[in-house]
Amino acid sequence: MTVDNPLENQPYVTQYSKKMNNKIKCLVCRHGCILADGKMGICNTREVINGELVSYNYGNVSSISLNPIEKKPLYHFHPGSYATTIGSWSCNFSCPWCQNYSLTKVGPKKYDEKHFLSPENLVDIISQNSKSSGVSFSFNEPTLMVEYAIDVLKSLSKANPKLYSGFVTNGYMSEEVLKDLINNGLSSMTVSLKGGKENMKMNCNANSDYVFENIALAFEKDIHLEIVILVIPTISDSDEYFNKVSQKIVKNFSPDIPLHFNAYYPAHKFHLPRTDISVLEKARIIAMKNGLNYVYIGNILGHQALNTYCPNCQEIVIARSQSRFIDSKMNEKNECPKCSYKISIIN
Ligand code: SF4
Ligand code: SF4
Known part of the structure; x- marks a missing residue:
């Protein structure tokens, strides 16, 4: 079988693998599945085909x-x-x-x-x-x-x-x-x-x-x-x-x-x-x-x-509802409007 990377219509051969005698070890996650030909990993997304570990998830968007x-x-x-x-x-x-x-x-x-x-x-x-x-x-x-x-x-x-x-x-x-x-x-x-x-x-x-x-x-x-x-x-x-x-x-x-x-x-x-x-x-x-x-x-x-509260004075610095942002009361330096404590935020 000829396999190129990436393919739209065929399995993707992953670089995260290591040959071990007749088997292949997957290096993607901590399970480290060691798989023989035709076997699928614990995650059900990676399989050994003709001595290559392939992933079925490359660009496969759910x-x-x-x-x-x-x-x-x-x-x-x-x-x-x-x-x-x-x-x-x-x-x-x-x-x-x-x-x-x-x-x-x-x-x-x-x-x-x-x-x-x-x-x-x-x-x-x-x-x-x-x-x-x-x-x-x-x-x-x-x-x-x-x-x-x-x-x-x-x-x-x-x-x-x-x-x-x-x-x-x-x-x-x-x-x-x-x-x-x-x-x-x-x-x-x-x-x-x-x-x-x-x-x-x-x-x-x-x-x-x-x-x-x-x-x-x-x-x-x-x-x-x-x-x-x-x-x-x-x-x-x-x-x-x-x-x-x-x-x-x-x-x-x-x-x-x-x-x-x-x-x-x-x-x-x-x-x-x-x-x-x-x-x-x-x-x-x-x-x-x-x-x-x-x-x-x-x-x-x-x-x-x-909400996010200032750890120093307990003022609300970011208001949220249902996991949605409503309003930020901080200045451009991410400081609390009441006590100027610097809030740890990446903008
Ligand atoms: S086959 Fe799946 S479960 Fe096993 S190591 Fe690879 S990513 Fe992890
Ligand atoms: S996606 Fe589901 S099965 Fe996977 S780690 Fe999260 S809770 Fe567990």
Whole structure:
């Protein structure tokens, strides 16, 4: 079989692979699947065909739309702007509560020309839309379309270096993949955490240490980071967990990293009732007591903790409603109008 990269109508041969005797190791994410000919990886997007590891997700677009950046959620990154948001198919985690299961629990449709969007065409769409300030890879796990994302980042920086980019991710990519994304201009990451070590192993088939390693690397490389915890009953709703995560962020990274506690709703195979607001509010109090400056409550319409408050005087500096930007009261230096405290925001 002759395979060129990239192809509209055939599988894409990934560079993230290593031959191991008669098998191929995938180097895209921390699972590191070692696959024989004809076998598909855990994520259901990569298969060994005639001794080559191919991806079915290159340019294989499941969904594209223009979204407020606050929906990612990114509250401290270009507030009030819109990102062209794109997703592909499937996920490398097996979370039974997945809220996007219609995209993540199905593999890509192989060789489906209808879904193909080239990186150049995507960048044209972004550049020609005056409302779009950049691209966000989201909806499913974006690591699974990393080769495409890197080509998009390359085209984006050529078209207009002011356009931003983001990954809304479970943070399980390999170190090599994360470094390549960063070196090609990735500007932000929203990383979602899925409960403590045991829960992550049992429910997501994943090791939380790797996620924190990637957060550390992104932090060191100055990528704008926001962290999300979906507060799931019995999985990620204990005081111990809230304390552990918030202390870890303050100690190892920065008190200025925004932390979002999002309400869970029953979805896919998980049927416990939605998160009680009192649990989210308790989580927020714990995280702030541990020193985090910007802690939010998400997925609850009209909650006061959608707003950004000045950590020094508690004045509202950015007002939001339903995860949408309403108004900023800061001056051009991002200072609080009341006490002039400098708010940590990228404009
Ligand atoms: S991306 Fe991850 S889950 Fe998928 S084949 Fe590669 S190593 Fe396995
Ligand atoms: S990591 Fe996110 S997208 Fe993937 S299965 Fe879990 S909740 Fe769904």
